[in-house]
Amino acid sequence: MASTKGQTILCKGAVCWGPGEPLVIEEVEVDPPQFGEVRIQILFSSLCRSDVTFWQDKPKIGLFPRIFGHEASGIIESVGEGVTEFVEGDHVLPLFTGECMKCIHCKSTKSNLCEKYRISSARGVMLSDKKTRFRVNGKPVYHYSGSTFCQYTVLEQENVVKLDPSAPLDKVCLLSCGVAAGLSSVWKVANVQKGSTVAIFGLGTVGLAVAAGAKKVGAGKIIGVDINPKKFERALQFGVTDCVNPLETNRPVQEVVKDMISGGVDYSFECVGNAQVVESALLSCHDGWGMTIICGVAGEKTPFTAHPAVLLLGRTITGTIFGGLKPKSELPKFVEMYMNKEFALEDFITHELPLSEINDAFKLLIDGECLRCVIHL
Numbered sequence: 001m002a003s004t005k006g007q008t009i010l011c012k013g014a015v016c017w018g019p020g021e022p023l024v025i026e027e028v029e030v031d032p033p034q035f036g037e038v039r040i041q042i043l044f045s046s047l048c049r050s051d052v053t054f055w056q057d058k059p060k061i062g063l064f065p066r067i068f069g070h071e072a073s074g075i076i077e078s079v080g081e082g083v084t085e086f087v088e089g090d091h092v093l094p095l096f097t098g099e100c101m102k103c104i105h106c107k108s109t110k111s112n113l114c115e116k117y118r119i120s121s122a123r124g125v126m127l128s129d130k131k132t133r134f135r136v137n138g139k140p141v142y143h144y145s146g147s148t149f150c151q152y153t154v155l156e157q158e159n160v161v162k163l164d165p166s167a168p169l170d171k172v173c174l175l176s177c178g179v180a181a182g183l184s185s186v187w188k189v190a191n192v193q194k195g196s197t198v199a200i201f202g203l204g205t206v207g208l209a210v211a212a213g214a215k216k217v218g219a220g221k222i223i224g225v226d227i228n229p230k231k232f233e234r235a236l237q238f239g240v241t242d243c244v245n246p247l248e249t250n251r252p253v254q255e256v257v258k259d260m261i262s263g264g265v266d267y268s269f270e271c272v273g274n275a276q277v278v279e280s281a282l283l284s285c286h287d288g289w290g291m292t293i294i295c296g297v298a299g300e301k302t303p304f305t306a307h308p309a310v311l312l313l314g315r316t317i318t319g320t321i322f323g324g325l326k327p328k329s330e331l332p333k334f335v336e337m338y339m340n341k342e343f344a345l346e347d348f349i350t351h352e353l354p355l356s357e358i359n360d361a362f363k364l365l366i367d368g369e370c371l372r373c374v375i376h377l
C-alpha cells in the first residue's frame with residue numbers, strides 16, 4: 001500500500017453534530033501529525049461511560065461537531081517531526097491523560113496529573129497550534145481526549161504509550177481507561193489489604209474492575225451497590241460477595257452496608273459519577289480509618305456535602321483519575337500483567353460491533369445492558 005505519510009487521510013469516523021444526537025458516520029479528513037504528534041490508525045475502541053457523559057454534554061462544554069472515543073488501541077501510521085519515541089508500525093494505546101516526564105506532577109510520585117498533557121475534556125484542539133486535525137466537508141471537527149471513534153486520529157506523543165506487539169489489540173484497548181483505572185484505584189490509591197472490607201457503588205466496568213482488583217488482593221467481604229439488579233449476577237463472578245439495591249430498601253444505603261459490616265467498610269469506591277452516591281459511599285466507611293475513593297466522573301455541577309464530623313472522626317475521602325497510574329511509565333506493567341494472566345480483560349467485553357453500528361453501543365451502555373462494547377474500526 002502506498003504511504004500516506006505527510007498527506008491528509010480520508011477515512012470513516014463517527015461524528016457527533018450536537019449534544020445527545022445520534023453519531024453520523026462521515027468521511028473525515030485527518031491531517032498529518034505536526035511537530036511532536038503522531039497519527040494513529042485506530043483498530044479497536046471500546047465505549048466508556050465518560051464518552052456518554054460528554055456526548056450528552058452534561059458538563060455543558062458545547063464543542064460540536066466532535067469525535068468522541070478515548071479507550072482504544074491502534075498502530076502508528078506516521079509521526080511528525082521531533083518524534084523519537086515512535087515509528088510507523090508501533091502498536092500503541094492512546095492515552096486520554098498524558099505524561100511529559102518533566103513537570104512537577106510527573107516528577108512527583110504522588111501525582112499522575114501531568115501539568116501540560118493531563119485530561120482536558122474541554123479542549124477540543126491540539127496544544128501546539130490550537131487547531132483541530134479533523135474536518136468533514138471542510139468544516140473543522142473538535143477532538144475529545146483521543147477521538148478514537150475514527151479510523152485515524154492525531155495525538156501528542158505524550159498522550160500515547162507503546163505496546164508489546166504481541167498484546168492483543170482487541171483486548172488491551174480496555175486498559176487505556178476503565179479497567180486499568182479500577183484495578184489501580186484498588187492497588188495503588190487505596191492499597192487494599194488482605195481481609196479488608198470493601199463497598200463498591202456502581203457495578204459497571206470500573207466498579208467490576210475494582211471488584212476484581214479487591215478479590216485478587218484477598219479482600220474479605222466485597223459489597224456491590226447498584227440500582228440496576230441486572231448487574232448483580234455478573235458482579236458475583238467478579239468477586240462481589242453481597243449485593244445491595246438502594247431502590248429496594250427504605251433506609252439509607254449506608255445503614256444497610258453498616259448492618260452487613262459492623263461500623264462500616266474499610267474502603268468504599270464511588271464508580272458511578274454522582275454526588276449523592278459519593279455521600280453514601282463516604283457514610284458507608286468505618287470511622288477511625290475508613291477511606292472513600294471517587295472514581296466516577298460526575299457530569300453535573302452538583303457538589304456533594306458532608307458534615308465535618310464525618311471526616312473529623314478519621315475518615316478520608318480522595319479521588320483519582322486513571323487510578324493514579326502514570327499513563328506512560330506505569331501502564332505497560334498492567335499490559336504485562338494481563339499477558340501473564342494475572343487478571344482477565346475478556347470478562348469485561350460483553351459486546352462487539354462494527355463502527356457503522358456505534359449508536360447501538362451507546363444504547364446498550366445507557367440501557368445498562370453491557371460492560372464494554374468493543375467497536376471494530
Ligand code: APR
Nearest residue numbers: 049050202203204205206226227228271272273295296297
Ligand atoms: N447508585 C448505585 N449505582 C448506580 C447509581 C446509583 N445512584 N446510578 C447508576 N448506577 C450504576 C449503573 O446502574 C451502572 O451499573 O452505576 C453503574 C455505572 O456503570 P457504567 O455506566 O458501565 O460506567 P463505567 O464505565 O463503569 O464508569 C463508571 O467511572 O470512569 C468513570 O465516567 C465514568 O462516571 C463513570 C464511572
Ligand code: ZN
Nearest residue numbers: 100103106114
Ligand atoms: Zn508532566
